[in-house]
Amino acid sequence: MDYSTSLDLDDAPREGVMRFGPSAPLRLDSGGVIENLEIAYTTCGRLDAARSNAVLICHALTSDQYVVSSPPNGRRPWWSTMVGANRPIDPARHFIVCANVVGGCMGSTGPSSIDPATGQPFGLSFPFITIGDMVRAQAMLVEALGIETLFAVVGGSMGGMQVLQWAADYPERLFSAVCIASAARHSAQNIAFHEVGRQAIMADPNWLNGDYAAQGVRPEKGLAVARMAAHITYLSEAALHRKFGRELQRDGLSWGFDADFQVESYLRHQGATFVDRFDANSYLYITRAMDYFDLGAGREGGLAQAFGGARDVRFCVFSFTSDWLYPTAESRAIVRALNAAGARTSFLEIESDKGHDAFLLEEPVLRAAIDGFLHSAALERQGS
Amino acid sequence: MDYSTSLDLDDAPREGVMRFGPSAPLRLDSGGVIENLEIAYTTCGRLDAARSNAVLICHALTSDQYVVSSPPNGRRPWWSTMVGANRPIDPARHFIVCANVVGGCMGSTGPSSIDPATGQPFGLSFPFITIGDMVRAQAMLVEALGIETLFAVVGGSMGGMQVLQWAADYPERLFSAVCIASAARHSAQNIAFHEVGRQAIMADPNWLNGDYAAQGVRPEKGLAVARMAAHITYLSEAALHRKFGRELQRDGLSWGFDADFQVESYLRHQGATFVDRFDANSYLYITRAMDYFDLGAGREGGLAQAFGGARDVRFCVFSFTSDWLYPTAESRAIVRALNAAGARTSFLEIESDKGHDAFLLEEPVLRAAIDGFLHSAALERQGS
Numbered sequence A, B: 001m002d003y004s005t006s007l008d009l010d011d012a013p014r015e016g017v018m019r020f021g022p023s024a025p026l027r028l029d030s031g032g033v034i035e036n037l038e039i040a041y042t043t044c045g046r047l048d049a050a051r052s053n054a055v056l057i058c059h060a061l062t063s064d065q066y067v068v069s070s071p072p073n074g075r076r077p078w079w080s081t082m083v084g085a086n087r088p089i090d091p092a093r094h095f096i097v098c099a100n101v102v103g104g105c106m107g108s109t110g111p112s113s114i115d116p117a118t119g120q121p122f123g124l125s126f127p128f129i130t131i132g133d134m135v136r137a138q139a140m141l142v143e144a145l146g147i148e149t150l151f152a153v154v155g156g157s158m159g160g161m162q163v164l165q166w167a168a169d170y171p172e173r174l175f176s177a178v179c180i181a182s183a184a185r186h187s188a189q190n191i192a193f194h195e196v197g198r199q200a201i202m203a204d205p206n207w208l209n210g211d212y213a214a215q216g217v218r219p220e221k222g223l224a225v226a227r228m229a230a231h232i233t234y235l236s237e238a239a240l241h242r243k244f245g246r247e248l249q250r251d252g253l254s255w256g257f258d259a260d261f262q263v264e265s266y267l268r269h270q271g272a273t274f275v276d277r278f279d280a281n282s283y284l285y286i287t288r289a290m291d292y293f294d295l296g297a298g299r300e301g302g303l304a305q306a307f308g309g310a311r312d313v314r315f316c317v318f319s320f321t322s323d324w325l326y327p328t329a330e331s332r333a334i335v336r337a338l339n340a341a342g343a344r345t346s347f348l349e350i351e352s353d354k355g356h357d358a359f360l361l362e363e364p365v366l367r368a369a370i371d372g373f374l375h376s377a378a379l380e381r382q383g384s
Helices: A131-144 A158-169 A188-203 A205-210 A220-234 A237-243 A262-277 A280-292 A302-306 A328-340 A356-360 A364-383 B131-144 B158-169 B188-203 B205-210 B220-234 B237-243 B262-277 B280-292 B302-306 B328-340 B356-360 B364-383
Strands: A014-019 A038-044 A054-058 A095-099 A150-156 A174-180 A314-320 A344-350 B014-019 B038-044 B054-058 B095-099 B150-156 B174-180 B314-320 B344-350
Touching: A014 A131, A038 A131, A054 A131, A054 A158, A095 A131, A131 A158, A131 A280, A150 A158, A150 A364, A158 A174, A158 A280, A158 A302, A174 A364, A188 A205, A188 A220, A188 A280, A188 B188, A188 B220, A188 B237, A188 B262, A205 A220, A205 A280, A220 A262, A220 A280, A220 A356, A220 B188, A237 A262, A237 B188, A262 B188, A302 A328, A314 A328, A314 A356, A314 A364, A328 A344, A344 A364, B014 B131, B038 B131, B054 B131, B054 B158, B095 B131, B131 B158, B131 B280, B150 B158, B150 B364, B158 B174, B158 B280, B158 B302, B174 B364, B188 B205, B188 B220, B188 B280, B205 B220, B205 B280, B220 B262, B220 B280, B220 B356, B237 B262, B302 B328, B314 B328, B314 B356, B314 B364, B328 B344, B344 B364
Parallel strands: A054 A095, A054 A150, A150 A174, A174 A314, A314 A344, B054 B095, B054 B150, B150 B174, B174 B314, B314 B344
Antiparallel strands: A014 A038, A038 A095, B014 B038, B038 B095
16 A cells, blocks of 8 residues: 555545455455455545544445545535535544445446456456445455544445444444434335336346446446436425426427426436446445345344444434435434434434435535534543 | 217126217327327216216326226226225216327327328327327217216326316316326426436337337337336335335345345336336327426416316315325315315315325225215205
């Protein structure tokens, strides 16, 4: 790893790829193993002398490690409302780490990585991964970066699932945890929407049973449909109405199947731009990992038992009133389990009509609440 | 028309196709014309001597005219909870008429009909249709059946849109109207879900720009994905949870993309069976007609003005608490407009966790309320 030498030079964002090599394979929940694991990540800020100010950010389904700097595709960093100068997560105070999940397509080992055994992309020969595997890989990264305890692990949506998994699997390595707009397990409706997206991808003749990369094609149409269906679930009905209503693209109806309504044009754009930045097989694998997520399953004491080791972790859980993908009831279930486990838990349902995506958008109450939570946790940590 | 002679023989269900011929073209809202319109329909019951007991049932997006008898595909009649012996709409009391909408694929003229000009199915050369066009065709049918005034027009979902359109366009030919789980216009979210379905169909290489029938293929995969996405919107999250939760198909996870969860298997089944009974182009045209539906648009007085001629019609409007496709707020908007127009309106929001599809399912409160409404309307009609 040629990177660790520069950890404490300045606050600027840095990119790196941690290569674990054959001596540190990632052992998977499925029983499989990933040899030569690579985890692509970014950091920002300086790890303090006590190594006590590291904040790990866990990204959502289609996000990446570019939380403050721009990714190579030129998009804006995805969480600039929450991370950056004068933000709750601030490189002036925190050493910020964000890693592309294993199974992803932004540099970490995933189905589009080259299988050394064949010289071709893994495709469907890539092993199945879980949220637990993602977190295990992050734990390896964090350890390799010399961080024994994270000051905070923070994430929304699938990132929030990782936060909960961290609390279940590595509570002793966490001081605080922030889980936003998430759930401790995927509901039937969540699974159903993901299944529609997967079927759309797999129906695309260019998917080629996952072998499209070797053939030099991409299942773009199927992936675009998957993204369109998912995107509707990220917004509230009210947000769609406020943004678009029944506004037309042009004067009058086209009497055709062109995009007459602005909402159609917007969705098509969401689909079309997504295929340029995301890999279809990663979409299959990561949605599957989310569907499989059920943190309380297989434990006699259910979810509360999962958090049994986390009673010293300070938790903050957020939901949004108009989030129908991971509604407040899911967050309440998390909070009930945390309370039952004796963990120190704050919970806030934020009034917002922006739907699930509110966690990515400008939400002053969310920002202020996370800022306050992290400041008070920092004071506690200094005192502890 | 070889059918009208048998109208009053007995109560048994009958099927017919009304052929209007070149002298009675259907003039469309788009400016187009359908020559030689054919409307496939079923009836049940006897038209009474005063011709005062006719009930027109308007079907939803993917339904058909088989409201009491079984269609040729062997499926069950789709509204047996509401129509039949000892049901609110009862052939012992009512002369029941239900017609396949124009643009449909169960015998009425639609994109899969043969274009006499080419000898091939119309495909995308079929003219665009609206809910108004569907109702205009129904009005022609009803007139051809010798019915001057309908005792009631009844429908749920897209059927409810037709009910409202009837009230706007032919109020003098209605005695009462029942609109269930519907809306006076399609919302941005409604349009968005339809657009996902259309894109899924059009992404299927077998769609062939609508020419698939001439080539002897069908865009089955795309249509199945469209159906899966739509089907999620017909159920509530609670209904999906109650039906499936996270129940698995087998013991343990497959660690694959097979249908692990019962909800996945159910959705796949919904998609697979749908393609056997529905035409992809009809799906495009009918969803488009629904998206275009906005009964108050282009009227200075909005929706209330649309109902201006309907103040003597008795209305009954129903919504379901868990219907997130056409939520209660949409029904309230209809009721407000009806009240503003001075129409006689009952409204009931029914407590149900079954989602939008509740109107098709066993809902005792709905059944009792419609039964009561139609009985009291019949008493009024006798007195009038």
